[in-house]
Amino acid sequence: MGATTEKQPNAQLNSWFVRSGWSKGELARQVNRRARQLGAHHVSTDTSRVRRWLDGEQPREPIPRILSELFSERFGCVVPVEDLGLRSAHTPPAGGDIDLPWAGPQTVQLINEFSRSDLMLGRRGFLGTSLAxxxxxxxxEPLQRWLVPTTPGAHPATVPPPRDGGRPSRLSEQELELLEATTVMFREWDSQCGGGLRRKAVVGQLHEVTDLLQEPHSEAVAQRLYRITADLASLAGWMSYDVGLQPTAQKYLVLALHAAKEAGDRPLGAFILSSMSRQMIHLDRPDDALELIHLAQYGARDSASATTQAMLHALEARAYANMGQVNKCHRAVRMAEDTYADSCAADDPAWITFFNEAELHAENAHSYRDLAYVAGRSPTYASLAHPEMVRAVDGFAGDSVHQRAYALNLVGMGTVHLLMKEPEQAAHFTDHAITVAKRVRSERVNTRIRKTTHTALRDFGDVPEVVRLADRLSVELPEVAESA
Structure with a gap:
C-alpha cells in the first residue's frame, strides 16, 4: 500500500478561531447565513465541516472570502484570506476595486451599476465575492490621482450628446435645489436614526441622479449634478460603514471621490477621504488612515473651510494616537482646537455641519483614550480624555439630531471610566448608551456597546452594576445575525 499524505492542521485558522470565542457550530451558522446573503444557496456548513477546515482541508470559494469577512468584522481589522491559511480561487489584482478610471462617463456608469446591484442584492447585505x-x-496609490488637475473645459466632454438627436434635456433650478435639499435631509436622518434605516433610500436616490447624469446638460448643471452624486455616494458609503458593510462602504467612498473630482470640489473630496480614514482607524490601520488624511489636507489646503480643516486635524490626531506618536497627537489636537476657533458657519457646506464643538471634544477625547490603550491602559492619558469626553457628552445630551454621536460618546465615556478603574461609572454610561442605541439603527454603536460591556465583565465581573449591564445587554441588544 502506497504512503498517504496527511493534512496538517491549519494553525493560522485555528489561531483566529480560538481568539474569536466562537464555537464550531456558531461559525458554521454564520458562514451559512452569509452564504445565503450572497445567494450561494448550495453552501451548507456544519460542525464537522468546520472541524475539517481547522484540520487542514481547503474549502472552495466562496467559503475563504466569507471567512475573511467574518473574522475581519469580528476583530475590527482586515483579515485577508491568506492570513487564515486559506487559498482563494480568485485573487483580484492589487487595487482592482480601487484603481478606476478618473473620467466622468466611467464614473457615472460605475456608480449607476454599483448602486443598481446594491438595490437588487444589498437587501441581503452582501454584494458578491468580487468585492474586497x-x-x-x-x-x-490609485487615490493619489485625485490631485491631478482636471483638464479645463473637460466637463462638456463628459456629458453625452442627446441620444435621439433632439434638444438637450434641462433641469430647472428648483429641481436642482430640491436634489441638494434631499441630500441634506438624508444626512440629518443618518445622524438621528443611524445608517440602517435610510441606507437603501440614499442608494436609490444616488442611482436616480446617475441616471440624470447620463443625459445632456450644460457644464454648470453637470458639475452640480456631479457634486450631488459625490455627496450621495459619500453618504451611502458612510451608512454602509455604519451597518458593518465594510467593502461596500469603501467602494462607495472611492466612487464618491471620483465624482467629487469631476465636480471640481476639493473640500468635498477631502471630506470623503476623511471618511475613508475613519474606516481605516476602525480597521486598525492607522498608517493608512494618516496617509489618507495627509492626502486630504494637501488637496484642500487652499479651499477647505476652517471647520473642515479642524476636522482633518482632529482625525490626524486620532491616527497619530493609534500609532502611539504622543507628541504628534498632542500637536494635532492643538491644531484642531486653534483652527476650529476660526470657524464660521456661513463658510461651511452642509456636509460638515456635523462637526460642532461637541464633536471636536469627542474626537480629542477619543484620541487621548486611544493613546491610553496604546500606552498599556495609561491612567495619564485616560485623565486627559475624561474632561474632553464630559464636554462631548454634555454637548450632545440636548441634541435631538445627532443621536448616534450621543450614543457613541456615552460608550466612549464608559471606556474612559474602565481605564480609570471605575466600573460603576462605566456601567452607568454604557447602560445609558443602550437606551439611546435602541432608537438608532447602527451596528457600529451596538458593536461598541457589546465590546465595552464584555471588557467590563472580563475585568470587573464581580461588580453588581456590571453584571446588571451585561444582563440588560443580552436581553435588549443581543448580537444580531443580519445587517440592515
Missing part, C-alpha cells in the same frame, strides 16, 4: 477591502499601497 483594499489597504496599503493598493488603496493609497
Amino acid at each position: 477591502l483594499s489597504a496599503g499601497p493598493a488603496l493609497l
Whole structure:
C-alpha cells in the first residue's frame, strides 16, 4: 500500500478561531447565513465541516472570502484570506476595486451599476465575492490621482450628446435645489436614526441622479449634478460603514471621490477621504488612515473651510494616537482646537455641519483614550480624555439630531471610566448608551456597546452594576445575525 499524505492542521485558522470565542457550530451558522446573503444557496456548513477546515482541508470559494469577512468584522481589522491559511480561487489584482478610471462617463456608469446591484442584492447585505477591502499601497496609490488637475473645459466632454438627436434635456433650478435639499435631509436622518434605516433610500436616490447624469446638460448643471452624486455616494458609503458593510462602504467612498473630482470640489473630496480614514482607524490601520488624511489636507489646503480643516486635524490626531506618536497627537489636537476657533458657519457646506464643538471634544477625547490603550491602559492619558469626553457628552445630551454621536460618546465615556478603574461609572454610561442605541439603527454603536460591556465583565465581573449591564445587554441588544 502506497504512503498517504496527511493534512496538517491549519494553525493560522485555528489561531483566529480560538481568539474569536466562537464555537464550531456558531461559525458554521454564520458562514451559512452569509452564504445565503450572497445567494450561494448550495453552501451548507456544519460542525464537522468546520472541524475539517481547522484540520487542514481547503474549502472552495466562496467559503475563504466569507471567512475573511467574518473574522475581519469580528476583530475590527482586515483579515485577508491568506492570513487564515486559506487559498482563494480568485485573487483580484492589487487595487482592482480601487484603481478606476478618473473620467466622468466611467464614473457615472460605475456608480449607476454599483448602486443598481446594491438595490437588487444589498437587501441581503452582501454584494458578491468580487468585492474586497483594499489597504496599503493598493488603496493609497490609485487615490493619489485625485490631485491631478482636471483638464479645463473637460466637463462638456463628459456629458453625452442627446441620444435621439433632439434638444438637450434641462433641469430647472428648483429641481436642482430640491436634489441638494434631499441630500441634506438624508444626512440629518443618518445622524438621528443611524445608517440602517435610510441606507437603501440614499442608494436609490444616488442611482436616480446617475441616471440624470447620463443625459445632456450644460457644464454648470453637470458639475452640480456631479457634486450631488459625490455627496450621495459619500453618504451611502458612510451608512454602509455604519451597518458593518465594510467593502461596500469603501467602494462607495472611492466612487464618491471620483465624482467629487469631476465636480471640481476639493473640500468635498477631502471630506470623503476623511471618511475613508475613519474606516481605516476602525480597521486598525492607522498608517493608512494618516496617509489618507495627509492626502486630504494637501488637496484642500487652499479651499477647505476652517471647520473642515479642524476636522482633518482632529482625525490626524486620532491616527497619530493609534500609532502611539504622543507628541504628534498632542500637536494635532492643538491644531484642531486653534483652527476650529476660526470657524464660521456661513463658510461651511452642509456636509460638515456635523462637526460642532461637541464633536471636536469627542474626537480629542477619543484620541487621548486611544493613546491610553496604546500606552498599556495609561491612567495619564485616560485623565486627559475624561474632561474632553464630559464636554462631548454634555454637548450632545440636548441634541435631538445627532443621536448616534450621543450614543457613541456615552460608550466612549464608559471606556474612559474602565481605564480609570471605575466600573460603576462605566456601567452607568454604557447602560445609558443602550437606551439611546435602541432608537438608532447602527451596528457600529451596538458593536461598541457589546465590546465595552464584555471588557467590563472580563475585568470587573464581580461588580453588581456590571453584571446588571451585561444582563440588560443580552436581553435588549443581543448580537444580531443580519445587517440592515
